[in-house]
Amino acid sequence: MVPKIPLIDLEAQLAPIRDEILEAITRCVDSRNYILGEEVTRFEDAIATHCGVEHAVGASSGTDALLMSLMALGVGRGDEVVTTAYSFFATAGVVSRLGATPVFVDIDPSTFNIDPARIAEAITGRAKVLVPVHLFGQLAEMQTITDIADQHGLVMVEDAAQAIGAEGAGGFGAIGCFSFYPSKNLSAMGEGGMALTHDEELARALRRLRNHGAETTYLHDVVGGNFRMDAVQAAVLNVKLRYLDDWTRARRQKARRYDELFRESGLVESGRFEIPTPVRDHVYHQYVIRSEQRDAARARLAKEGIASGIYYPVPLPLQPCFSHLGYGPGDFPESERAARETLALPMFPELTEDQQQRIVSTLAR
Numbered sequence: 001m002v003p004k005i006p007l008i009d010l011e012a013q014l015a016p017i018r019d020e021i022l023e024a025i026t027r028c029v030d031s032r033n034y035i036l037g038e039e040v041t042r043f044e045d046a047i048a049t050h051c052g053v054e055h056a057v058g059a060s061s062g063t064d065a066l067l068m069s070l071m072a073l074g075v076g077r078g079d080e081v082v083t084t085a086y087s088f089f090a091t092a093g094v095v096s097r098l099g100a101t102p103v104f105v106d107i108d109p110s111t112f113n114i115d116p117a118r119i120a121e122a123i124t125g126r127a128k129v130l131v132p133v134h135l136f137g138q139l140a141e142m143q144t145i146t147d148i149a150d151q152h153g154l155v156m157v158e159d160a161a162q163a164i165g166a167e168g169a170g171g172f173g174a175i176g177c178f179s180f181y182p183s184k185n186l187s188a189m190g191e192g193g194m195a196l197t198h199d200e201e202l203a204r205a206l207r208r209l210r211n212h213g214a215e216t217t218y219l220h221d222v223v224g225g226n227f228r229m230d231a232v233q234a235a236v237l238n239v240k241l242r243y244l245d246d247w248t249r250a251r252r253q254k255a256r257r258y259d260e261l262f263r264e265s266g267l268v269e270s271g272r273f274e275i276p277t278p279v280r281d282h283v284y285h286q287y288v289i290r291s292e293q294r295d296a297a298r299a300r301l302a303k304e305g306i307a308s309g310i311y312y313p314v315p316l317p318l319q320p321c322f323s324h325l326g327y328g329p330g331d332f333p334e335s336e337r338a339a340r341e342t343l344a345l346p347m348f349p350e351l352t353e354d355q356q357q358r359i360v361s362t363l364a365r
């Protein structure tokens with residue numbers, strides 16, 4: 001039987017660094033310091049340096065990093081947060097959890113990112129924060145988006161969960177957030193996230209919020225939460241960060257190879273598949289193609305033991321939990337079309353030439 005091809009191969013990632021990881025975990029176990037502490041500080045400093053941002057605050061997940069960022073900016077009841085209609089749920093979920101209202105903007109079909117031309121019309125007097133997402137690892141159009149935010153007096157929080165390593169990612173907004181969920185480009189062995197900021201006061205607020213709003217033990221200035229990062233996760237991430245640049249380079253190479261294979265196969269010319277060309281820096285968290293016959297293609301891949309993914313099958317405004325916001329089918333045509341047509345193919349730094357050929361030739365058949 002032909003070997004299966006996974007969407008992401010964590011076994012291939014682990015094999016060459018297994019000893020280093022186990023050593024780091026052992027050191028952490030023996031230190032008996034399991035939450036925050038030296039490993040977390042070291043990781044925060046390393047990420048801040050890597051991304052060229054002054055302050056980095058480790059968190060319990062990417063979701064919690066986003067949540068505490070909005071909390072630090074005082075988002076609450078009556079506020080609106082403008083964001084993309086097409087992202088992972090957390091981008092909008094954190095807004096609702098604070099009693100604020102997510103206001104959605106359709107995407108630019110060529111990048112899957114928020115369409116800058118549609119942002120202004122979504123901004124009302126209640127809008128407080130703008131949350132662009134660098135979907136699939138490609139930067140949103142930050143120059144234009146930053147200008148729009150400035151013009152309307154909105155603060156920007158970047159959801160950079162899928163884009164660590166992209167040029168400037170995490171440093172465009174007042175706060176930028178990363179996720180270290182196991183499937184992300186830089187991944188923990190459990191949950192982890194981070195909020196970055198150039199602003200010292202915001203950094204201080206974030207540190208306080210992640211620790212139940214206390215700067216001094218048992219003295220709570222504000223109501224925060226337990227959004228702290230585990231030391232073991234930071235220890236793992238400190239090892240993996242050394243490989244991130246190599247992994248990003250490899251992801252870009254695999255993407256270029258996919259592009260070539262698709263062109264050679266005639267699939268793009270035939271109009272049956274569309275291979276979106278990146279227009280801004282891209283770290284290929286996902287390699288996403290689109291097709292009107294997406295579901296048939298996906299079934300065929302599955303039959304050949306090739307995994308694929310749909311990110312995301314339902315646009316955010318059409319999620320059942322947001323039905324009270326009153327959006328309906330047809331309100332976000334490009335997000336809805338993306339939800340019907342996108343297909344994420346296996347993408348990881350260790351992907352082989354054989355695997356890529358098999359994937360594209362299966363689709364060609």
Ligand SMILES: *Cc1c(COP(=O)(O)O)cnc(C)c1O
Pocket residue numbers: 061062063064087088090091133159161162178179180181191192193
């Ligand atoms: C993964 C992800 C998150 C949430 O991160 P977690 O660490 O899973 O909580 C938020 N936004 C986007 C776009 C993501 O991809």
